């Protein structure tokens with residue numbers, strides 16, 4: 001089976017390379033915003049129409065010629081992806097990109113031959129620990145010390161600046177052999193605020209403490225940021241600090257989630273979780289805890305994201321049960337709906353019909369398991 005895998009390296013650009021990376025951020029943002037403006041005035045413009053603008057733009061704005069042209073085309077592709085997402089109700093109307101906010105650009109792998117020699121625009125040398133990128137030439141990298149070479153075909157490279165660091169993320173197409181199924185057992189998992197994950201095997205994975213720690217840090221820095229003059233040196237410095245905390249939070253979160261997913265997928269072949277759309281909507285009402293919600297939602301999405309691809313790679317079945325299914329209110333033994341469970345403060349379900357006493361999230365995970373198996377067997 002062919003899969004797409006990401007390899008993320010830290011980049012160590014020279015001062016000149018940093019300058020060129022910043023220029024490329026600026027140019028891709030310029031093209032993106034320019035085309036977004038055109039689309040706002042004429043929604044019928046296609047990707048092809050916008051691509052045709054590029055040569056004209058390059059004539060008018062010479063600085064666009066200094067950067068990798070592939071990254072400019074990808075900026076248009078990304079914009080069009082944004083529009084198609086919006087049309088399919090998967091996202092809002094594309095917004096103008098701002099300087100200094102989540103800056104990145106993507107370049108695609110291109111190979112060409114000239115006079116019998118093959119040229120590749122992205123090359124990784126893991127022995128010398130360098131990556132060759134279009135226009136930037138060789139940049140020092142760090143990461144994947146045990147890897148001798150990239151085990152597949154590079155499709156593209158995304159260059160990002162996060163806080164004070166630079167990264168390159170390579171999207172690689174790899175051929176993998178699917179492992180045999182061994183267990184043939186199934187598990188339901190409930191994802192929640194009190195306990196991050198509770199399984200129908202009665203395994204509890206609590207919410208890690210670091211979430212609180214990082215939340216406090218981000219909150220403090222955001223307050224600091226609000227007192228600074230927008231766009232000033234100190235403002236940008238503070239923004240970078242915030243990005244840095246978010247980066248640490250993301251890394252820690254990924255580790256936690258990967259450990260949980262590993263546990264769950266080791267012992268089971270069918271993994272069933274909820275569709276989280278409704279959960280998110282319900283929680284949006286409470287606005288004064290915006291940051292908390294944001295962090296929680298990102299954690300939930302990360303669990304689903306990692307479960308999805310790990311199940312695919314490990315030859316497991318991943319099922320998501322419908323979001324309208326109220327897994328917390330239904331008694332997992334008799335199916336009676338206990339309305340008082342609507343209050344998320346009630347941690348213990350005492351079924352008014354059959355008398356079952358069971359912890360809220362554990363009960364939900366059994367319901368999720370049953371509901372998932374029902375749809376799986378049909």
Ligand SMILES: [Zn+2]
Nearest residue numbers: 331334351354
């Ligand atoms: Zn009952």
